[in-house]
Amino acid sequence: SQKIEQNSEALNIQEGKTATLTCNYTNYSPAYLQWYRQDPGRGPVFLLLIRENEKEKRKERLKVTFDTTLKQSLFHITASQPADSATYLCALGKYSSASKIIFGSGTRLSIRP
Amino acid sequence: GAVVSQHPSRVICKSGTSVKIECRSLDFQATTMFWYRQFPKQSLMLMATSNEGSKATYEQGVEKDKFLINHASLTLSTLTVTSAHPEDSSFYICSARLVRGGLDTQYFGPGTRLTVL
Numbered sequence: 549s550q551k552i553e554q555n556s557e558a559l560n561i562q563e564g565k566t567a568t569l570t571c572n573y574t575n576y577s578p579a580y581l582q583w584y585r586q587d588p589g590r591g592p593v594f595l596l597l598i599r600e601n602e603k604e605k606r607k608e609r610l611k612v613t614f615d616t617t618l619k620q621s622l623f624h625i626t627a628s629q630p631a632d633s634a635t636y637l638c639a640l641g642k643y644s645s646a647s648k649i650i651f652g653s654g655t656r657l658s659i660r661p
Numbered sequence: 662g663a664v665v666s667q668h669p670s671r672v673i674c675k676s677g678t679s680v681k682i683e684c685r686s687l688d689f690q691a692t693t694m695f696w697y698r699q700f701p702k703q704s705l706m707l708m709a710t711s712n713e714g715s716k717a718t719y720e721q722g723v724e725k726d727k728f729l730i731n732h733a734s735l736t737l738s739t740l741t742v743t744s745a746h747p748e749d750s751s752f753y754i755c756s757a758r759l760v761r762g763g764l765d766t767q768y769f770g771p772g773t774r775l776t777v778l
Contacts, residue, residue, distance in 0.1 A: 580764060582766065584769075589752070589772065589774065590771055590772060591665075591667075591754045591756070591769035591770050591771045591772045592705070592754075592756075592769045593769070594663075594766055594767070594768060594769075597764060597766065599764075637704070637705070639767075641764075641765050642765075643764075643765070648695075648707065648710070649765065649767055651704055651705050652704065653703070653704035654704055656702075
């Protein structure tokens with residue numbers, strides 16, 4: 549069955565460093581992959597989408613890579629700040645209105661000052 | 662753009678009562694909305710897919726008679742938790758699907774914290 553794994557449940561990073569989160573998947577061939585941010589007691593907020601034919605996508609301090617051979621996406625936050633502390637979810641989707649987006653369980657990122 | 666609202670944000674009710682949660686897409690039309698439940702420190706669990714003008718599709722293990730879904734318009738879906746019990750206490754989140762250029766993105770509401778006493 550389809551499976552998404554996000555590298556660790558929690559990650560602690562020193563402010564200013566680059567945070568790297570991993571999303572691995574099996575038994576699935578997504579057309580695209582998305583990253584969301586979720587703060588405690590709030591709904592997830594869409595951050596970035598990367599298609600299967602794209603290797604890298606950037607948005608301000610965020611960078612996402614997508615390796616369909618390794619079945620892996622890496623999500624980087626450069627020059628991390630305490631305000632970046634949140635849970636980050638990856639999600640996989642296909643080009644079909646009938647298919648559902650599949651979410652990973654999330655990685656809780658903490659940036660310490 | 663792509664804003665989704667939920668109401669109420671918090672609700673506390675007595676066991677046995679029914680609670681209705683509304684999900685609205687404010688600046689786009691959504692033929693498909695989703696309802697999720699999330700327990701503390703756990704991921705989103707899809708409960709059902711709400712389709713405008715037709716019956717909702719429920720995930721395995723979700724009781725359709727307990728969690729009534731109505732998607733009466735392109736901007737509104739409601740989830741009614743009937744005869745709520747303490748084990749139904751959770752964080753309920755809706756999302757609205759927006760398909761643009763073949764890409765399917767879900768925009769989430771802020772969530773509703775349900776506490777059943």
